[in-house]
Amino acid sequence: MPSKADCVQAVIDGGLERTDAVAVVEKMLKKKRELKAEGGLNRATDELVDLLAKESEEAAIAAALNRKQVALTILKRKNVDSFISQVEGEGFHFLDAMEAMMVGSSKKFSGARNSVSRKMRGIQRRWQGGILSELEALDGPVQKLLLKDKDFQNDVAKAMMEPENFKGKLAGQVAEVLGKYCEDARLRMNRAGANIGKLEGWIPQSHDQSKLLSKTLGGRAGWVDFVMEHLDAERSFPDMEEDDVRTALESVFDTISSGKDLKTNAKAKGEHVGPANLARSMTKHRVLHFKSADDFLQYHEIYGRGNVLDNVLGHLDMSSRKLALMDTFGPNPEVMLESLIEAEKLRVRNDVDAARSYVNFEKLRNMRQEMTEPQIKAHAEQRLNNAWSQGRVVSGKLAHWYAELNGETFGAVRPTAAKIASVTRAVMSMGKLGGATLSAVADVFVKAINARHHGNSLLNSWKTAFDMRFEGLSSEEQRKIYRSLGTMIDGTLGDLAARFEAQDSHLGSTSSHLNRFFKWSGLTAWTEANKSGYVHMLSTELGHVSGLVWEDLPEATRRILDWQGISMEKWEVLRYAASKEVDGNTHLLPEKVWALDDADIDPLIEHRLENFRGDDEQREAFQQRLRTDMRRELETDLMGYYADETMYAIIEPDEKTRAAMVRGTRPGSGWGEAARFVTQFKSFPIAYIQRTMSGKRWKRADVDGLDLMGVSHYVATSFIMGYLAMTAKDLSKGRTPRELVDKDGKINMGTASAALLQSGGAGIYGDFLLGKVNRFGGGFLGTIAGPAVSTASSIGVSINQLYTGEPTKGRDGLIREALNNTPYLNLWYTRAAFDYMVGYHIREMISPGTIKRTQRRLKKEYGQEMLLPVENIKRGGGWR
CATH class of the missing domain: 1.20.58 (Methane Monooxygenase Hydroxylase; Chain G, domain 1)
Structure with a gap:
């Protein structure tokens, strides 16, 4: 033997x-x-x-x-x-490169915007736009059914699990589209290093953490009992005895109910734990397999959330994050990042010249200070330690960026607390952002300065800024173009992915209300129209110069492409993807790279074939895989270019913005909720500072020195558009515009400062320094601590007044806060009418004389009067 x-x-x-x-x-x-x-x-x-x-x-x-x-x-x-x-x-240092690779840098060097964040958004837009285009092409009211018909949603879920029973049916066709993009995600993840097997009848699963932990449903024991009854145990846990299956399910419950793999809890104790291999974690995904589609739907009804499309989109969102990280940093991004940082620390310890790039010597000279070589090295190493430090809490910019990119900041620590806080913030949004569409009017100038940044003249930049076209009224062919460019997606998906359940959780209901609120306010249509108009400019701009080789491109275009990571070699291939579309314009559409000849792609991959060892058949198979990978890379690059540049013109928070706001914290934790409350409504000014101000977008990209015309244009239009938006908001509230010139013929500085704030020109710092109110109507405390704290403080003051001899002011304050924070009540086109017909009368009944006091305050502080004849309202309420 x-x-x-x-x-x-x-x-x-x-x-x-x-x-x-x-x-x-x-x-x-x-x-x-x-x-x-x-x-x-x-x-x-x-x-x-x-x-x-x-x-x-x-x-x-x-x-x-x-x-x-x-x-x-x-x-x-x-x-x-x-x-x-x-x-x-190019004169920058290691941390600049890391910032560029992770979330994009505003500094000007090759590839500064070629980030994981940009790649992720490019992949997302490709999948989302493809899904919508294919669903719209089906013969039937797919969007309406997915939004409103729960039976149809369930049929789609069944069709994904049991396709043979739905052949030829609309639900089966929808399931085929969704399954196609899930399969594309699986294949791309495997090419990046994962090993996710193809599972027939698989569908993304969702788990509502608050339901999992519900005592009514029995907590962990109740969940395990339910799953044991409906689970295909042999498929989920092969070769396991029943007791072992129960133990395995308890572990699964702990992971999904906490939103985190509890095996890594040593890290929470401050102990060192090796970073998890991202590719292998994806390989281990998809544990639970139910006996039938009906068993799956029963689980989803009790413990899940959302509908089938919501689950698919959530799955694709997380897949795009993992894929973009692995595409840049390999199968184990966290290990790669830590290795890079440790290698840089070693370099600055041994090379003072490398350490010098971390020191601001100009600042030292101004302060008349000097640093020795050991101090320079120590300073450089400290900056690296501050960027990514391990321990009980991982801190530093790089760590915060990674947590955001990887989705670690999404899972709640305490689901119930996170849900209450989320609902509170949603109510604040629906109570206070009814006029946000009017504020957004001021941001047209941001679109104009970015168009000029791309090399357009001033007149053409403003033509682009106002060229919105309300694309929702366009032809079906036109909408396909915009979907393929990554726009006209968010508004539709906001409707389609709204949570729809009989036993709806607060978060699901609130999500649906938020989608409806922003749609009714007009902000959704306004934003989508602006995005479509701007991306139309970008696409036709590249289409117009597609006949030019790299050296002949306009300087501004060439520089922006270079910053975005689209090199000369890639441009010489991409330009052949230009095509004339139904609108009569030549566009450069990302999807067209798949129509390029293999001979066009081969110059970009030939270096990968130089050292290949194998026979002709193996070489051909390897070459074909490389061609496919390169087409995907080019498609992602171009889609990411459109998405990132559009976010400069129509400001939206990205991963860098969110990292600055939540700093790696998770919902439901004390610090996490504090950060989310404090930064509510601040995502726009923070993103504005990061993109427009730090990126100096008022400059043309082809100008190296001071762009005096750009600065003048920026300041003047910021003020003008801000004043127009402020006036529109005042009119919607039934007030006359603020005085721009006082009685002495001088500029009213209070009005001028407020106008700059309305346009976003001074951002959050302007809220602190110049304005009595921020752009959403809150005071100093609201700017610092957020609207929820500000509102709670105001209510507290009013209650205190009720019991300290000022009951009239107390009652008026309470009713005012109630009216100002009631969802849907403050839409810009309904608020003045509501106040005149109902609101003022309620306030008069509770606090007689309040309307006259309001008039006096408006006149004294802002020089304004009420537009509507409030003299017709009697003291104490009612009409004269």
Whole structure:
């Protein structure tokens, strides 16, 4: 009989590494001992042979995957090191390069915007636009059914799990579209280093943390009992006994109810834990398999959230995040990032010249200070420590960016607390943002200065800024163009992905109300129209110059493409994807890269073929995979370019903005909720500072020095558009415009400052320094602590007045806060009418004389009067 060593050697000879071979043999010997104990000696040989074959195959797959991940890691590390060297060669340092790769930098060097964030958004837009276009092409009211018909939603879910029962039916066609994009995500993840098997009848699952923890549903024990009854245990946990399945399910419950794998809890204790391999974590995904579609739907009804489209979109969102991270930093991004930082620390310890780039010597000279070489090295290392520090709480900009990119800030620590806080903030939004559409009018100038940044003349920039066209009224063919460019998506998905359940959770109901509120306010249509108009300019701009080689491109266009990571080599391929579309314009559409000839793509991949070892057939297969990967890369680059540049013109928060707001914290935690309350309504000014002000977008991209015309244009239009928006908001409230010129003929500085704030020109700092109110109507406390704290403070003051001898002021304050925070009541086109017909009368009944006091205050503080004849309202309420 062969020895254990002989068995191990035999398995090694079969192609496995020694570690894997030892594990296989150990498992086989254990199984042999179990069979002997059971008296199954006669069947031991057959079962051991089967076990050996199965384990050897699985180990071989694991070994191959490990080799693939190592190769990918080496390749990505080479690319990252090359980029860092290039950035340093252009006069910047390591942290600038890391910022560029993760969330994009406003500094001007090649690839400064070619970030994980941009790639993620490009992938998302490609999938989302594709889904919408294909759903709209189906014969039937798909959007209406997905939005309002729960039976149809359930049929789509069943069709994804049991497609043979829905062939030829509309639900089956919808399921086929959704399944197609889930499959594309799986294949792309595998190319990036994962090993996610194809599962027939698979559908993304959702879990509502508050329902999982509900005592009414029995908590963990109740969840395990329910799942055991409906689970396909053999498929989910093969070769496990019932008790082992229950133990495994308890572990699954702990993970999904906390939103975090509890196996890493040593990190929370301040102990070192190796970062999880992102690719392998994706491989382990999709644990629960139900007996039938009906069992799945029963689970979803009780413990899930959202509808089938919502689940698919959520799955694709998280897939795009993982994919973009792995595409840049390899299968284990966190390890790569830590390795890069440690290598840079070692470099600055040993090379004072490398450390010098971290020191602001000009500031030191102004302060008449000097630093020794050891101090310079220590300063550089401290900056690196501050960027990413380990411990009980991971802190630093790089760590916060990674947490945001990876989706770690989405899972709630305490689901109930997170839900209450989320609903509170949603009520604040619906109570206070009824006039946000009018504020957004002021931001037209942001669109204009960005059009000028791209090299347009002033007149043409403003033509682009006002060229919105209300694309929702366009033809179906026109809408397809905009979907393929990544716009006209958010508004539709906001409707389609609204949570729809019979036993709706507060979060689901609130999400639906928020979608409806912003749609009714006009903000959704306004934003989509602006995006479509601007991306139309970008696409036709590139289409117009597609006949030019890199050297002949306009300087502004060439620089922006370079910052976005679209190199000369890529441009020489992409420009052949230009095509004339139904609107009569030549566009550069991302999807058109798939129509390019292989000969067009080959120059971009030939360097990967130089060292290939294999026969002609293997070489051809490898070359075809490289072509497919390059087409995907070009498509993502172009879609990411449109998405990122559009976010400069129509300001929206991105991962960098969110990281600055929540700082790596999770919902439901004390610090996490404090951060979210304090920064509510501040995403626009923070994003404005990060993009417009830090990026100096008032300058043309082809101007190196001071752009005096750009600065003048920026300041003047900021003031003018801000005053127009402020006037529109005053009129919607039934007030006359604020005085721009006082009685002495001088500019009213209070009005001028407020106008700048309304346009976003001074951002959040202007709220602190110049204005009595911020752009959403809150005071100083609201600016600092957020609207919820400000409102609670005002209510507290009013209650105190009721019991301290000022009951009239107290009652008036309470009713005013109630009216100002009632959802839907403050829409810009209804508020003045409501106040005149109802609101003023209520306030008069509770606090007689309040209207006259309001008139006096408006006149004294702002020089304004009420437009409507409030003299007709009697003291105490009612009409005269």
